[in-house]
Amino acid sequence: MRFFIDTANLDNIKEAQSLGILNGVTTNPSLMAKEGIKGKDNILEHYKTICEIVDGDVSAEVISNDFEGMIREGQELALLNPQIVVKIPMIEEGIKAIRYFSDKGIKTNCTLVFSLGQALIAAQAGATYVSPFIGRLDDNGQDGIQIVKSIVDMFDKQNYQTKVLAASIRNKNHIEECAKIGAHVVTAPLSAIKELIPHTLTDIGLKKFLDDYAKNQ
Numbered sequence: 001m002r003f004f005i006d007t008a009n010l011d012n013i014k015e016a017q018s019l020g021i022l023n024g025v026t027t028n029p030s031l032m033a034k035e036g037i038k039g040k041d042n043i044l045e046h047y048k049t050i051c052e053i054v055d056g057d058v059s060a061e062v063i064s065n066d067f068e069g070m071i072r073e074g075q076e077l078a079l080l081n082p083q084i085v086v087k088i089p090m091i092e093e094g095i096k097a098i099r100y101f102s103d104k105g106i107k108t109n110c111t112l113v114f115s116l117g118q119a120l121i122a123a124q125a126g127a128t129y130v131s132p133f134i135g136r137l138d139d140n141g142q143d144g145i146q147i148v149k150s151i152v153d154m155f156d157k158q159n160y161q162t163k164v165l166a167a168s169i170r171n172k173n174h175i176e177e178c179a180k181i182g183a184h185v186v187t188a189p190l191s192a193i194k195e196l197i198p199h200t201l202t203d204i205g206l207k208k209f210l211d212d213y214a215k216n217q
């Protein structure tokens with residue numbers, strides 16, 4: 001499973017990169033707003049900076065709802081850096097845009113996916129990634145992990161090359177479950193990624209190792 005970080009915060013991206021576990025970044029307009037990045041030029045510059053920090057794919061989301069707008073924006077984003085993946089919402093115009101970019105060899109991430117059928121149609125349009133939102137499905141009283149599992153299994157059975165990029169990750173349990181069910185990529189905030197590292201027994205064990213070493217000197 002590849003690890004992406006779901007943020008536009010440069011310090012968080014640098015910290016995840018320094019751990020040596022980072023394979024890419026996903027952003028969205030809400031995450032850009034959270035960092036106070038506004039205005040087209042600043043937003044494009046921010047994407048370029050992110051691409052300089054990480055080696056892997058960087059999802060940059062279009063804000064148009066119509067096909068022509070998505071194509072115009074997506075082309076501009078894709079020209080910024082070969083790492084850019086054009087992130088497109090799961091709506092009819094978005095499906096047409098995914099097909100357009102797929103035919104041109106430009107990578108896409110179909111976002112706001114909440115069902116097996118939506119994932120199926122995005123894969124059929126040639127999406128590089130589909131992003132089912134686990135946390136928001138859970139919030140909606142559904143089982144986000146089970147929906148992601150059904151997408152992973154269906155892509156496998158049908159031989160789609162589209163990768164399942166599990167998003168809206170809220171905690172380490174979501175990441176562990178994504179790995180168990182075979183999600184190809186997980187995108188999570190730094191806090192959830194770092195929850196994977198500590199364990200009380202690790203702390204206790206390490207203290208004893210160091211105490212025993214000190215006593216023996």
Ligand code: G3P
Nearest residue numbers: 006028135136167168169
């Ligand atoms: O990048 C989209 C997704 O990860 C959003 O997560 O926590 O806002 O539901 P969240």
